[in-house]
Amino acid sequence: MAVDAKSSWLIEKARLIDPSQSIDGIRTLWIDNGLVAGIDPVPGQFPQDLPRIDGTGCILAPGLIDIGTELGEPGREEDETIASGCQAALAGGFTSLACSAHTMPPIDSPAAVQFILEKASRLAACKVHVIGCVSKDRTGEQLAEIGSLVEAGVIAVSDAPRPIENTALLRRALEYCSMFGIPLLDQPEVRSLSPYGVMHEGLVQLQLGLPPMPAEAEDLATARDLRLLEATGGILHLVAVSTQGSVELCRRAKHRGLRFTAGVFPVNFHLTDESLRSFDSHFKVNPPLRSQEHVVAVQAGLADGTIDIISSGHKARSLEKKIQEIDKAPFGMISLETTLAEVITYLIAPGILNWSQAIEKLSCNPARLLGLPTGTLRVGAPADLILIDPQERWTVDPELLVSRGTNTPLAGQVLQGRVRQCMVDGQPKMPPMHP
Amino acid sequence: MSGHETGGEPTDWESWSQSWKHHHLLGLELHSAEEIQSILDLAELFAQASQEGRNRLTLLRGFTVANLFFENSTRTRNSFSLAAKRLGADTVEFSSAGSSTSKGETFIDTAKTIEAMGVDAVVVRHATPGTPHLLAKHLSCSVLNAGDGPHEHPTQGLLDILTIRQHRGSLKGLTVGLIGDIEHSRTARSNIWGLQKLGAHVIVCGPATLVSRRWKQLGVETSHRLDDILPRCDVLNLLRIQFERQTMRPFPSVHEYGLLYAMTKERLARSKPDVLILAPGPINRGVELTSEVADGHHSVILHQVANGISIRMAVLWLLLGRRVASESFARG
Numbered sequence: 001m002a003v004d005a006k007s008s009w010l011i012e013k014a015r016l017i018d019p020s021q022s023i024d025g026i027r028t029l030w031i032d033n034g035l036v037a038g039i040d041p042v043p044g045q046f047p048q049d050l051p052r053i054d055g056t057g058c059i060l061a062p063g064l065i066d067i068g069t070e071l072g073e074p075g076r077e078e079d080e081t082i083a084s085g086c087q088a089a090l091a092g093g094f095t096s097l098a099c100s101a102h103t104m105p106p107i108d109s110p111a112a113v114q115f116i117l118e119k120a121s122r123l124a125a126c127k128v129h130v131i132g133c134v135s136k137d138r139t140g141e142q143l144a145e146i147g148s149l150v151e152a153g154v155i156a157v158s159d160a161p162r163p164i165e166n167t168a169l170l171r172r173a174l175e176y177c178s179m180f181g182i183p184l185l186d187q188p189e190v191r192s193l194s195p196y197g198v199m200h201e202g203l204v205q206l207q208l209g210l211p212p213m214p215a216e217a218e219d220l221a222t223a224r225d226l227r228l229l230e231a232t233g234g235i236l237h238l239v240a241v242s243t244q245g246s247v248e249l250c251r252r253a254k255h256r257g258l259r260f261t262a263g264v265f266p267v268n269f270h271l272t273d274e275s276l277r278s279f280d281s282h283f284k285v286n287p288p289l290r291s292q293e294h295v296v297a298v299q300a301g302l303a304d305g306t307i308d309i310i311s312s313g314h315k316a317r318s319l320e321k322k323i324q325e326i327d328k329a330p331f332g333m334i335s336l337e338t339t340l341a342e343v344i345t346y347l348i349a350p351g352i353l354n355w356s357q358a359i360e361k362l363s364c365n366p367a368r369l370l371g372l373p374t375g376t377l378r379v380g381a382p383a384d385l386i387l388i389d390p391q392e393r394w395t396v397d398p399e400l401l402v403s404r405g406t407n408t409p410l411a412g413q414v415l416q417g418r419v420r421q422c423m424v425d426g427q428p429k430m431p432p433m434h435p
Numbered sequence: 436m437s438g439h440e441t442g443g444e445p446t447d448w449e450s451w452s453q454s455w456k457h458h459h460l461l462g463l464e465l466h467s468a469e470e471i472q473s474i475l476d477l478a479e480l481f482a483q484a485s486q487e488g489r490n491r492l493t494l495l496r497g498f499t500v501a502n503l504f505f506e507n508s509t510r511t512r513n514s515f516s517l518a519a520k521r522l523g524a525d526t527v528e529f530s531s532a533g534s535s536t537s538k539g540e541t542f543i544d545t546a547k548t549i550e551a552m553g554v555d556a557v558v559v560r561h562a563t564p565g566t567p568h569l570l571a572k573h574l575s576c577s578v579l580n581a582g583d584g585p586h587e588h589p590t591q592g593l594l595d596i597l598t599i600r601q602h603r604g605s606l607k608g609l610t611v612g613l614i615g616d617i618e619h620s621r622t623a624r625s626n627i628w629g630l631q632k633l634g635a636h637v638i639v640c641g642p643a644t645l646v647s648r649r650w651k652q653l654g655v656e657t658s659h660r661l662d663d664i665l666p667r668c669d670v671l672n673l674l675r676i677q678f679e680r681q682t683m684r685p686f687p688s689v690h691e692y693g694l695l696y697a698m699t700k701e702r703l704a705r706s707k708p709d710v711l712i713l714a715p716g717p718i719n720r721g722v723e724l725t726s727e728v729a730d731g732h733h734s735v736i737l738h739q740v741a742n743g744i745s746i747r748m749a750v751l752w753l754l755l756g757r758r759v760a761s762e763s764f765a766r767g
Contacts, residue, residue, distance in 0.1 A: 195682050203652045207464070209564045209585030209624060211682075279565025323541055325563035327584075 007034040007383070007426030010046065014055025014387060018062060019360040020376035029060060031383040034425035038379055053432075055387055058420060061359045062377050063095025063384035064340065065366035067263065067311045068131065068160055068185065068239055070332075071097075072404070074115065075104025080316035080404045082116065085336070086125035088403035090429045092312070092337040093419040095384035096127040096367075096374055098155060102162070106138035107131070108145070110152035117153060126424060127384070129370065134159045134173045134184060140166050143176060150180045155370050158185035160239045161286060161315070161331070163221060165191055170225065174234040183235035183261075183369055188221035188246065189287075198327055200273045200288040208276060211327065213288045219245035226253045229260055236260040237369055240313060242268040242287035244297035251306040261369050262306060265313030266335060266342035267409060269298045275409065281322050281329035282409045285313070289409075299352050302361070309369065310361045312339040316405025334405040338396060340388065342410075344417030348390075383426035392418040446484065448494055451477050452756025459571045459578045460750050462587035463628040471629055474753065475597050478745040481752075485521070485745065495524035498755055501554040503546060504581070505531040505561040510716060510740070511581050511591075515558045518747035524755075527554065546570050555755055559583070562680075577754040585619045585680060590750060591715055592625025594742040596633065598735050599670050601742075602711055606633035610667050612658075613637060614696060615674035615723055618645040618685070622674055622715045627653055638664050641696060644685035661696050665706045672713040673698055673723040689722055698724040703733060711735050 009031045016027035016039070023039070030038040030046050038045060066089060072080030080088075082099075089097050099116060101107040107116070113130045120128035132149035134157045136142045146157055157177060164170045164186050177184045194213040199205050201212030222238060226249060229236045241247055241262050250262045267285055272292050275283040283289055301307040315332030322329050335342075343362065347353040353361075367375025374384045396413050398406035422429045451473070463471065484492070500519040502512050507530075519526045529549055546557060556577040559567040564586035571578040582588040596606065603609060611630050617623045617639045630637050631654060639646050640658040650657050658664045665671075676692065686692050698712065712724070712734045720726050729736060 201649075203649070206649055206652065207624070209583075209587075209619075209621065279568050320541075323543060325542060325561070326565055327563045 006051065008032050008050060009053055009426065010050045011053045011055050011060055011387070014058045014060035016060045016377070017355045017359050018377045019356045020062070020364050021378055024356055029377065029385075031423075031426045034383055034427070036377050036379050036381050036383050039377070053387075053421070057389065057391070059355065059388040059390050061386055061388065062363045062375050063386050063422065063424070064093045064362045065370070065372065065375055066094045066097040066314070066336065067156075067237070067309065067366050067370070068100045068158065069097040069312060069336065070102055070315045071099045071116070072316060073103060073119065074112070078318045082119045082128070083123055083125070084402065084404040085314070085316070086120060086123055086128065088314070088334070088336040088401065089126045090422050091402045091419065093340045093386040093388065093422055094126055094312070094336060095386065095422060095424050096129065096372060098129040098131050098370055100160065101131050101133045101138060101158060102160070106133050107154070108133040108136055108138065108149070110148050113149060113152040113154055125429065127374070129155045129372070131155070131185065132157045134164060135169060138162060140164060140169060143169070143172060146176055146180065150182060154182070155372075156183045156185055156237075158239065160185055160187040163187045163189040163191060167224060167228070171228050171232060174228060174232040174236065178232070178234040181235070183237050185237045185239050186225055187239045188218050188225055188241065190217045190220045193217035193220070196327065197288070198284060199276045200290040202273055202291045204273045204276060204291070208279070210276070215243040215245055215290065215294065218243045218287060219249065222246040222249045226250070226258060226260065230258055235369075237309070238262045240265045240268065240287050240311065241301070241307065242290055242294060242298060244294050247297045247301035247306055251301065251304070254306060261308040261365065262301070263309040263311050264298055264302065264307050265311060266339050266346075267313070267333060269295060269302060270342060270346035271295075271409060279326055281324070281326045282333065282407050282411070284326060284329055284331055285333050285409065286331040299347070302347065303352050308361060308365045310339065310343060311366070312336045314403070316403050317407050319406060322407050332407065333409050334401065334403045334407055336403060337401050338408065338410055338415060340419060341394070341415035341417045344390060345415045349416060383423055385423050386419050387421040388417060389420050390417050392416070394418055446480055448752065448756065449759070452753050452759075455753040455757065458754065459567075460589055460754060461568055461571060461578065461580045463589045463592050463625045463632075464587065468632040471593070471596070471632060474593055474746065474749050475600060477753065478593070478597055478742065478749040481748040482742070482745040490521055491523070492521060493523035494752060494759065495519070495522040495755055498524040498555045499527060499553060500524045500751065501527045501529060501549050501557045503529050503549060503557045503559045505542060505559070505566070506582070508560055508581070510743075511560065514740070514743040515579075515581060515747050518744050518751055521744070522748055522751055524751070527552065542566060543570065543573050546574055550574050550576050555758075556751065579750060579754070582621050585621050585624070585677075587625045588621040589625050590743065590746050591622045592629045593750075594739055594746045595622070595626055595672060595713055595715065596629050597742045597746060598713060598739050599711060601738070602735060603669065606630060606635040609635045609669045611635050611637050611670040611672065612664055612668040613639045613672050613674060614661060614698070615641050616645050616676045617641050617650065617674070618647070619677040619680040620674045626672060627655055631655075638668065640664055642686045642692070661702065662705070665702060668710060669707060670711045670713060671698060671706070672715070673718070674715065675717065675719060676722060693722055697722060698728045700725065700727050703728055703731070713739060715739070
């Protein structure tokens with residue numbers, strides 16, 4: 001189990017997929033002192049005694065980057081901690097994450113930002129970036145001190161999972177953030193259309209009698225967000241879209257030339273509201289699991305590039321919270337450790353995305369949105385990378401996952417593809433691979 | 436073992452429960468037309484036994500039925516208690532007010548505690564859909580759904596259907612109007628499943644805010660004008676307005692609701708001459724129906740109450756009866 005602290009390597013015989021350089025083929029990657037030093041170096045270029053990793057049968061890609069991961073600290077340690085969340089991230093192939101401001105107290109002050117950055121740096125796990133609040137106390141009323149937050153190191157602002165309901169606040173925030181060049185991340189939802197909502201409004205919901213969350217609650221918020229972006233400029237990312245209408249609105253706006261990014265959580269491209277027939281709160285997530293036509297629309301949005309980013313949507317919730325009645329149980333699922341396998345199983349294997357498109361949405365595009373130097377294996381870039389066994393089939397066992405939470409909606413499911421090695425700045429974070 | 440009846444001819448109760456396949460009664464969605472018919476047939480036998488004065492059966496002697504009511508109820512709870520007692524079972528009462536759930540205990544822990552007291556069946560009422568289904572996964576005893584939020588209320592659906600069958604012989608080809616707050620009604624959902632399986636045509640009628648177009652997906656006809664459907668209905672089931680489940684008032688006022696949907700003497704005059712008036716109760720006199728309709732000769736509201744006990748005896752016996760033969764010695 002000893003972790004090799006060295007950071008110079010030669011990774012051979014793996015299929016390198018780096019959409020940022022349009023590479024997809026068997027290549028040798030040379031890493032020197034934590035940075036990418038060369039691709040297919042000629043003998044003599046690198047030291048002969050460089051330790052080698054045999055990547056036969058594996059896919060080598062830039063490390064995945066998650067946006068909006070909930071790390072639980074401060075204030076929700078019963079759900080997740082920075083340590084458990086970061087270890088879960090590495091196990092799932094995420095070498096960087098931008099953690100959510102949904103903490104107690106919320107991340108609306110420089111001190112809160114420092115707390116997280118310091119705690120994470122001592123762990124030496126994955127890289128942790130911080131998302132600050134849009135509004136003070138995350139209450140959706142007044143702007144947080146976004147300038148000070150940027151000074152303290154936040155790389156984006158968001159009130160998610162809470163939507164910005166106040167339209168005037170959203171407008172101000174988009175304008176204000178544009179001064180700092182940081183993105184605003186909004187979860188599109190008109191809450192007044194889904195008060196006490198538990199699940200997608202549709203046939204299943206009608207039969208079960210659970211409070212509905214209609215698709216138009218998301219559609220209207222998406223339309224509003226895009227229209228305000230058009231009026232104000234700024235950088236907007238829709239955290240997770242899940243409806244046919246929302247995908248179509250994004251598609252048309254992109255055709256018109258509006259610049260923004262749209263994200264999705266894995267459950268919304270493969271699970272449907274049929275799962276709720278079990279009344280199991282592990283399927284209570286937000287955006288809610290929708291009906292088949294929406295799932296198909298989300299897949300189409302991923303395939304044609306309307307949806308740019310796949311985020312885990314990771315939200316650990318303790319068993320005591322999830323075991324309550326389904327209307328009282330909180331939304332959320334753990335997903336850091338299953339996201340990549342969900343992409344492989346439900347998007348790559350059926351041919352909806354190819355490998356380059358998938359890595360683009362899991363790594364390159366998030367890096368570009370957040371302005372990170374990672375998400376690429378270009379010469380000179382940090383050697384944040386993963387080796388994936390694309391064939392390995394494994395069964396999701398909540399007890400075996402690294403996250404502190406067990407609230408996965410995928411318990412017992414067989415998924416395809418698993419991370420075999422994960423490097424941050426050239427340092428392996430998993431036990432050495434045994435061929 | 437037979438039932439030690441106090442009078443009349445002994446009935447072969449055992450054969451009924453021996454052929455029953457289910458451990459729980461969670462909703463009518465999960466049962467076939469044949470199963471529903473056999474519950475109704477058995478309920479008739481219990482009703483008959485009752486009429487013959489055989490009210491003290493000992494079929495479930497030594498068994499305990501727990502009423503686990505997380506939501507207030509008087510009539511359903513009493514009806515279940517009486518049904519259990521008439522079968523010779525002991526009953527234990529639990530209601531959430533002033534109990535451990537108000538001290539933060541989860542409903543599953545509460546139910547497990549009650550089960551650990553040696554209970555053979557729990558009758559569950561809860562404001563949240565699916566709660567009985569989750570308990571069925573966590574408990575080994577039988578779970579009977581006595582109403583889970585707006586989801587299902589299977590014994591209410593069964594007693595409504597039994598009442599109609601008694602008056603009309605069969606459900607086949609009948610047109611049944613469910614009137615009122617369909618959106619929030621578990622009675623409506625259980626009625627729809629049961630009525631459709633037995634061949635009735637169902638019309639759901641109420642304000643568009645409580646009867647959306649989406650209900651058509653369940654194979655029912657939808658209507659917003661009671662006056663339009665009155666002449667076609669053989670049965671009108673007047674559902675209670677569930678004020679407690681509405682987050683925003685779905686109609687402007689009770690007065691306006693009454694104008695559009697209350698069953699009045701005048702509306703009765705425009706209905707089929709032999710129309711049956713059902714109401715699951717508790718009724719809001721003057722809202723869903725006026726007193727003269729509630730107390731008039733078309734009304735079968737009190738038959739429903741009597742049938743409720745027979746239906747609950749039938750389902751308790753079907754779920755628990757199988758175990759009597761194997762455990763009767765142990766239970767004494």
